[in-house]
Amino acid sequence: MGVSTSTPDKGVALVTVDFPPVNALPVQGWYDLADAVTAAGRDPGTRCVVLAAAGRGFNAGVDIKEVQRTPGHEALIGANRGCAAAFAAVYECEVPMVAAVRGFCLGGGIGLVGNADAIVASDDATFGLPELDRGALGAATHLARLVPQHLMRTLYYTSRTATAAELHAHGSVWKVVPSAELDDAALELAVEIARKDGYLLRLAKAAINGIDPVDVHRSYRFEQGFTFEANLSGVADRVRDTFGTNGSTSPRQEDTQ
Structure with a gap:
């Protein structure tokens, strides 16, 4: 459990996140992830970093x-x-970052993959920001890097998700593969990049x-200001207290809380 780094191939660092059951990260987990990615990129022997996750899905956001x-x-x-x-x-990250996404990629997960250089996804991967269902805001900055503007707004307002195939059609996902092939496909791309100087x-x-x-950075910080306003006004707590009772999509409330 936690964040670990390995070297699956020459010039490639693999940073793996593992916070069961759904990779909803606690505060320290986000900082640990930041430190691991930064250290991997600074290593003079690293030419590409792969960000992956163990378990049922890539990331379910913040530990509510x-x-x-x-x-x-x-x-x-x-x-x-x-x-x-x-x-x-x-x-x-000082070198290119490849995100290997399996299963759900929600909330903070969008912030991670939206800032990555390339995305390889399994055919069961889904991407979305259920923030309005959870009394939060944020990461529209990063969703806007994955889909066109009007689709971003529609996904944000409805808390709907987009599939890996849909993001591939928009050009933000490099390749979609069966789940069993995801690790190899992400590593293959990373190795190709790592052959460069x-x-x-x-x-x-x-x-x-x-x-x-x-x-x-500035765009996301601007969004965060509205998250604080939602919390100070009390609306965030009110929405969080009802999260999971209004037909919200998986992962389940008991998993992310």
Whole structure:
């Protein structure tokens, strides 16, 4: 349980997240993930990093139960800062990042894959932001990097999910494969990238980030301000208390709380 790093092939670092049952990360988990990604990218022997997850799905976002059981706003602030740190670590990783997505990729998971350089997904993968069903906001910044603007808004307002095949059609998912082939497919892409010159790859990553039309850090921070407003107004607690009773999609409430 936790975040681990391995080296499955020359020049490739594999960062694996494992927080059963659904990879809903506690505050410290987000910081651990940020540290692992940053360290992997800084290693001079690394030319590509793969981000993967063990278990039923890639990521179910923030551990809502931790937020609910912690008095005051300490856990909320920690979760917001931890998510921001993890998303930034993926975006700023010194070498290209490949996300290997299996099963559900929700909430904070969208922040991770939206900031990755490439996505390989299993054919059972689904992507979405059920934030409005959970008394939260955020990561529209990252969903907008995966789908066109109007689809992003519709998915956000309805809390619906998109399939890996749909994202592949929009060009944001590189390849869709059967679940049993996901690890090999992600590694295959990472190995291909890792054959390039390491110094040149780092220059390329910095150059591509430098021409991004949207500052993802500032944009996400702006969204977080509305998350705090929702919590201070009391509406977030009211919605969270009813989460799971209004037909919300899996993972189940008892899994993410």
